[in-house]
Amino acid sequence: MINRYYLLPFRFERIGKQELLVNELGDYIFVPTGTINRIVNHLLKKQEGLYKDLISNFFISESPIPELIDNMATRLRTKKAFLDSFTSLHIFVLTLRCNQNCIYCQASSKDSSEALYDMNEKHLFKAIDLMFRSPSHSITMEFQGGEPSLPFHILQKAVERVTELNEKYKKQITYVLCTNSINLTEEVLCLCKEYNILISTSLDGSAFIHNHNRGKNDSYKRVIEGISKARNYLGTDRVSALMTTSELSLNYPKEIIDNYLSNGFNNIFLRPLNPYGLALNNTDWDTYFDKFITFYKSALNYIIDINIQGIFFVEEFTAILLRKMLTPFTTGFVDLQSPTGIINSVVVYNYDGYVYASDESRMLAEYHDYTFRLGHVTDKYESLFYGKKAQQIALIGGTEFIAGCADCAFQSYCGADPVRNHSTQNDMYGFRPTSSFCKKHKAIITYLFYLIQKEHDRVMPIFKQWINKNENGF
Incomplete structure (x- = not known):
């Protein structure tokens, strides 16, 4: 029997022996191998703790439009x-x-x-x-x-x-x-x-x-x-x-x-x-x-x-x-x-x-x-910041719609760099499989998730201190 629930946008990556799920807001959850297959084939049961975790963390929804969609919108706006x-x-x-x-x-x-x-x-x-x-x-x-x-x-x-x-x-x-x-x-x-x-x-x-x-x-x-x-x-x-x-x-x-x-x-x-x-x-x-x-x-x-x-x-x-x-x-x-x-x-x-x-x-x-x-300091502000060159860059400057980034589990944490793409690949759009920018960031983010997964008690108190320091500007 297929259970009725709706998939919300998320991406995934294998980290160690588990699957990492990351949603549009950058929220993540580690799940057992095979969970993604169960999710997309509607094999989860409501009484499962995993089902409840996925609901509460905006990976799946019991209605086509989540009840807390306004909350999701606020959080996404905060990210941007x-x-x-x-x-x-x-x-x-x-x-x-x-x-x-x-x-x-x-x-x-x-x-x-x-x-x-x-x-x-x-x-x-x-x-x-x-x-x-x-x-x-x-x-x-x-x-x-x-x-x-x-x-x-x-x-x-x-x-x-x-x-x-x-x-x-x-x-x-x-x-x-x-x-x-x-x-x-x-x-x-x-x-x-x-x-x-x-x-x-x-x-x-x-x-x-x-x-x-x-x-x-x-x-x-x-x-x-x-x-x-x-x-x-x-x-x-x-x-x-x-x-x-x-x-x-x-x-x-x-x-x-x-x-x-x-x-x-x-x-x-x-x-x-x-x-x-x-x-x-x-x-x-x-x-x-x-x-x-x-x-x-x-x-x-x-x-x-x-x-x-x-x-x-x-x-x-x-x-x-x-x-x-x-x-x-x-x-x-x-x-x-x-x-x-x-x-x-x-x-x-x-x-x-x-x-x-x-x-x-x-x-x-x-x-x-x-x-x-973009131009010269003697040019008008509008022609520099909103002109054709700025518009050209804007069309290819988002991980949400760049091939190789749009479906990457780490998209929410990374950034788009048309300058680096142009410098190393002669193309502002770039090609992720041979991108050193992509390779470096994926390797580092993967390693941080590995530490969080495998050495949680050792690293998380330190990581939280670093974040608090960063937020307070010390």
């Missing part, structure tokens, strides 16, 4: 809340000049003396005017380069101009200076203190790793001195660090984490190389991502052990994914947004006045690929 405010992250590339020589440089940086590559005041002010056109009440103004502290006069004019205009617009402005911390002079730090500018610096781990990646023998010493100086000036909580996993780094996960701990950090973001700039040609991409997944698993397990010992230390990429997996809330992390975060959440004003859909987009432009150039 990042769309409400539209573009909230505005990146200003103040210069391409840099005082380091990173082996994986993605920004095509120039010599520190070449002022030709600085943003001029006219373009700066036009870009600021565009930024204030964003409907978002909360704006993050991020200064990048090159090394954005080098053209100090441009940095100073930027924050002074925004402060002046914000008397009218009344937006909540967060300033972030992305710096290698080598050039944190007194005047730079005074400006940061006066305008509450956050410092986001780069630290790749121990001295031999950091110096190798930076192409300078004294880089580690100088960046640690810069971090210490910034902390003393601004406060420890105003300085964060980001590492990039070079091919050398892959061999030293524990040493990198120990270095972050010894330098007073309570978190790390295990960031892989991206296929742009110098990294594109200087990396063995055929093996890199397989090695990165091994590196990530080793590092994450080490971090979990550290937390078990009573030391609070967060792996930030994991925390972002866990927030999507374990809570009904959205995240501001552009790479894991659908519809795609480019334009919807981030836009870049390049040093030369051109506007790009994302930071990676302007990196492509340095190699004469202008696929994601």
